Amino acid sequence: MVTLRDIALATGLSVATVSYALRGDSRVTAETTRRVLCASRRLGYEGNFSARALSVGRSHIISVAVHDLMLPFSAELAARVSQAALERGYVAVVRQTKTEPSLERSVVAGEPGLFADGTILCPGTLQAHAIRRASTRPLVLFDGNPRFPVYDMVVTPGLAGGFDAVSHLVDVGCRRIGVIGAAYRPLVKAAHAFDMTSQRVAGCLKALRRAGVEADGSRFVGTGNWYADAAAAAVRERIEAGWDFDGVFCMTDTVALATIGELQRHGIRVPQDVKVVGFDGIGIGLEQYPTLTSVRIDFDDAASKLVDLLVERIEHDNEEHSPVVLTARHTLVPGESTGSGAAGVRRRSAG
């Protein structure tokens, strides 16, 4: 049977301090409480913890919820956030929600047995008010709705990224530009909708307008979702109906890779016949020939911003301040898929 004395010996603290810490006494610092909890857990202590000890003692665990670890975007974000958390002394534990409301709610509400100090959530279905109702802990959102922010948030640069993607296609000479993975909506509507697709479309339409190229609803190829299957099927259908694009902007890199594969399979050459730009900059776009030109989200920047915002909230939990919305940095990385990739393009160390 493990006693307070054993914990005191293991930590080099006095029995009294150990006892105070387990009770959650406010005279014991968070760091000491953490040491005591850690030792008691390691030794298999069977006595009592106060809920307060578990709370003030801080677990230094951050709960991270992404949509689907099968998607490279989710997996890469989770990887970078894990790394950023580690560098700040926190452990990230990752879950996938598959955008199921019940799973999103349980992430936000916390599981019994998981005492996280705070949560980073990529929201899927749950609306801000439902998140607020369920939440018990500091929370930061990734790619939530930035129009009425209830929480601190980091967003991907949809508008600026879409603009850069299509400006690049114009710059390399494309005029019959298609969009894969989004339905058409007029600029004025797209610019005022804050979902990811609309923002990327609005950026695209802005770039077309600036270049004096007329936007045309029939050039938007919807795919239903952004999985490779759906994208390949939509592109195949379009090829069979008659392909007349000299450049395409794909809503994600996964969509872009599936598009390139389908074009090549039908003998349409990339970049000679069609130039292709993706969006995300996930590692997998850089392994193939042609390497993918993409709006590369700086995942390290996004992860640092997410974790910094959350740690700030954790460490100043009681202070009210208005929600902060930050945008992750991005760069258009030219690749072989728009004929602009030099051999010198730096490959990333990602599998």
Add this chain to the structure above:
Amino acid sequence: MVTLRDIALATGLSVATVSYALRGDSRVTAETTRRVLCASRRLGYEGNFSARALSVGRSHIISVAVHDLMLPFSAELAARVSQAALERGYVAVVRQTKTEPSLERSVVAGEPGLFADGTILCPGTLQAHAIRRASTRPLVLFDGNPRFPVYDMVVTPGLAGGFDAVSHLVDVGCRRIGVIGAAYRPLVKAAHAFDMTSQRVAGCLKALRRAGVEADGSRFVGTGNWYADAAAAAVRERIEAGWDFDGVFCMTDTVALATIGELQRHGIRVPQDVKVVGFDGIGIGLEQYPTLTSVRIDFDDAASKLVDLLVERIEHDNEEHSPVVLTARHTLVPGESTGSGAAGVRRRSAG
């Protein structure tokens, strides 16, 4: 201030039962204890839990540790295990260890604040005895050393998979077969080493021998690691030194994709000039042209086996039994990269 009465109201239990549950009294069932812990956490109860309550009450959390979420293999395994856990009423929380011994140790020992019922670990650096010393909870390994199993384990079919990969190359007519991602070692040595590489190499050598093709150490192209960069660099070097393979077996799909990309970049056609087989069957091999022929590990099967073994251990924690070693199912999935992919090859719904 939240009281026992509030928890009783929220759960529909009596105050006495709530009190017993929080003390970890053995007369309260695990399921009831779990309901009480859940409600107390949700309501923000600040009183005491006994460590025993947290332990008998079962958190229904499984801690899952993979190498690196940037690797599709790790991410896909984590995704499938999360799904398998959910189907059995457990929540998987995922961490990446980057095969750092200190992170592996803390996964096995448990974090303060994370009361998982058990752990699924992809071991990297930590040896079995170190795992055993640190472990406090039921544990199942994925791809550990199956020679002296200390824990239940699921392994990938390295030997059988390597054999199938190279037999397929022989079947489609290849005779100058190269191996990318592994150094040569004679069959007798490879067959008795249980690391992943040796097992795959042993399978390859067995297939060559069966086909009467002489194994040749100079046909093994080491890459240092299995990241895309390293593989592309090694292939580039080999092309510059003179490429004379008509078929290659790549140690992973990531290595295979990088190999195909580099070959195409140098005007060497796949599958016309060289046929390529990968290993893993991760989703990303199916988006491109040519689609990748690969030894596809059945990740759903691996995940089910891992979670079933762990849940068995969790629910019968005190019973001694010898470690079980199971092998994940695999299939050789023919793709366009060996000229054997029909248009009817089923694409998987993975991004």
